[in-house]
Amino acid sequence: FSSTVDAVRVYVNSSSENLQYPVLFVVRQQKGVLSWQVPLIFRGLYQRTYNYQEVSRTLCPSEPAPETGPSDQIIFVDVASMAPFNIAYELLVTRLESFQLETNKPFNFTASPSQPQYFLYKFPQDVDSVIIKVVSDAVYPCSVVSVQDIVCPVYDLDHNVEFNGVYQSMTKQAAITVQRKDFPGEQFFVVFVIKPEDYACGGSVPSSIHGKLCWGQILLVCLESVYIQAMLFSFLSFLSFYVGSVVVAIYKNSLLVSLYPQRCFILQSFPSVSLLISGHLSCCVWKDLAFTLFFYFFSSCSVPDESSSSGGRQFSSPEHGPPAGSDTDSSVEEESDFDTMPEIESDKNVIRTKVFLYLSDLSRKDRRIVSKKYKIYFWNIITIAVFYALPVIQLVITYQTVVNVTGNQDICYYNFLCAHPLGVLSAFNNILSNVGHMLLGFLFLLIVLRRDILHRRAMEMKDVYTLDYGIPKHFGLFYAMGIALMMEGVLSACYHVCPNYSNFQFDTSFMYMIAGLCMLKLYQTRHPDINASAYSAYASFAVVICLAVLGVVFGKNDMWFWVIFSLIHVLASLALSTQIYYMGRFKMGKCHNQTILWVRECTCPHAIFGLVYRPRDFASYILGIFICNLLLYLAFYIIMKIRSSEKLLPIPLFCIVATAVVWAAALYFFFQTLSSWEETPAESREKNRSCILLGFFDDHDVWHFLSAAALFFSFLVLLTLDDDLDTVRRDKIPVF
Structure with a gap:
């Protein structure tokens, strides 16, 4: 290898499709052995098999990032077959001039199930985190993108790519965020493997992409360290609501003091103010005064918008004692x-x-x-x-x-x-x-x-x-x-x-x-x-959450679920609306026809929409209701x-x-x-x-x-x- 990081790729091709007598290829390197056969066989869903006559693999560099001058590496390629007849094959060994990925520079490549690709990336000195973006030109095939440490052999086949590193499946695009601290050598391999069929990524039926080379592009983008700015933005944005609330409270109380001076009872609530006025000052008085001033600015007055929930007529004069409904009397419990x-x-x-x-x-x-x-x-x-x-x-x-x-x-x-x-x-x-x-x-x-x-x-x-x-x-x-x-x-x-x-x-x-x-x-x-009551309300919420879970599990294709749910929806709406309409005094047999008609008109659109369209996101559908x-x-x-x-x-x-x-x-x-x-x-x-x-x-x-x-x-x-x-x-x- 030269001082610039590159690698060797071996390409083989055989016209023989005889699975009984495949051609075996063994590549021996200084630090490892790589082997495969032609035809190369992959197994997919339902034991379907896919055979490939062309295979190419990238050999793992012994020194991915040499610090010294150029060095030589000896590679042995052994070819063997047990066939009783001659088999023609083609062997080509080439050096990859573009093996190392660069930041913010798009890198194009082609791959197929029998011709995976991987490339090297080394962190620059000023980069601590990068995001690897991979895009493909085809709607399918299903592919796997993997990030692996610099270890030989590299797992670059469909059946072993998940054995090492971090990986994602993809169709059109994938993205993996990688941090320097996760790789002691400050470098890693980006591996791209194409699966033999599309079904694994959501294809409707198993379909092979036999003999097709797919184009892809890799782009590594630096991620700036904006964690502190993001956290400051998040907290300060919402802390501003606190400041606004305090400002509104101060303004409102100041306005009410001028409009309703007779309703401010702060002087009656804190004796320390009277002591202050009479000249009797002490540390305790100052502490009470500070507490008083705080509540004066934030919650000082009995403002007109805080009225009692007490029912009936209550006495407002002090000589009648505490009002019948005040919280000061705790003798009543039930x-x-x-x-x-x-x-x-x-x-x-x-x-x-x-x-x-x-x-x-x-x-x-x-x-x-x-x-x-x-x-x-x-x-x-x-x-x-x-x-x-x-x-x-x-x-x-x-x-x-x-x-x-x-x-x-x-x-x-x-x-x-x-x-x-x-x-x-x-x-x-x-x-x-x-x-x-x-x-x-x-x-x-x-x-x-x-x-x-x-x-x-x-x-x-x-x-x-x-x-x-x-x-x-x-x-x-x-x-x-x-x-x-x-x-x-x-x-x-x-x-x-x-x-x-x-x-x-x-x-x-x-x-x-x-x-x-x-x-x-x-x-x-x-x-x-x-x-x-709280018990009936929370029980109703529990029923709704249960329905939401059942809807996600069974609601996609089960027509009977939607029929039952719509029936429950209409009946529950009818019962609740009737109870509300009659102010909690509803008795069976006394329901007004107009109420039933109104409830039916309000609930039917939701029920019909669910039955006809059957939304995939049932949880959001319930929340929308x-x-x-x-x-x-x-x-x-x-x-x-x-x-x-x-x-x-x-x-x-x-x-x-x-x-x-x-x-x-x-x-x-x-x-x-x-x-x-x-x-x-x-x-x-x-x-x-x-x-x-x-x-x-x-x-x-x-x-x-x-x-x-x-x-x-x-x-x-x-x-x-x-x-x-x-x-x-x-x-x-x-x-x-």
């Missing part, structure tokens, strides 16, 4: 202590059959009972999250370990053209982009906590607006929504550790819960006494609110506009499909595309960013939508 008399049930029936219902008619229960009912949502979802997340984390760690140990990158469906590894993780960018769900979910919990604290203080001060005005305030569902948003980020990150057919449900389970909780919260707003129903319900609520002469304040109006804009942008990136676990790994890689943000994040990562912001704004819509009613008596607020 609803049965208050709501067991027969006349109570009769009263419910009479009230809920009135022609026009008002909020006071459906907020009659003691607020402690109702608050306890909705707090169960929060504690139950935490329990579900813990028991759900632990086995998920264990499973995806196992998947990632298997990928790293075996080198089989067909296990996980990444966007390999934009997969940035970090440590043991193969696609750290897909995990990092989920940080927004966790940060914004926690921020939403803080915002809800602030309102909850203000509400409790207002109750303690027996403020009249907290007792008889506005929408009853119950925060259990809001807390559950915040936890669900955080868990969506955790489970989505777990799914993207190794996305595949076996763990698809991790990415969508809490999306079902988020959509369901939002619908429950909308209904609870005007029906606080008759909303579903949830989201469509949520959007329709929210649109109905806003329209009815406007028809009832209620107003949209600037903050909820801004949140509505922001929600619509961000959701539209998010969905655009969501439908930019970059991979699909419903297809073979090779077919999925045909959809792979390069990064679009900071050279680190792809379209799906942008979907993660935008969907987190969109969900956050959606939650704020539900939280602030009825702030305009905080100065309206409950017996003047209509129910719809």
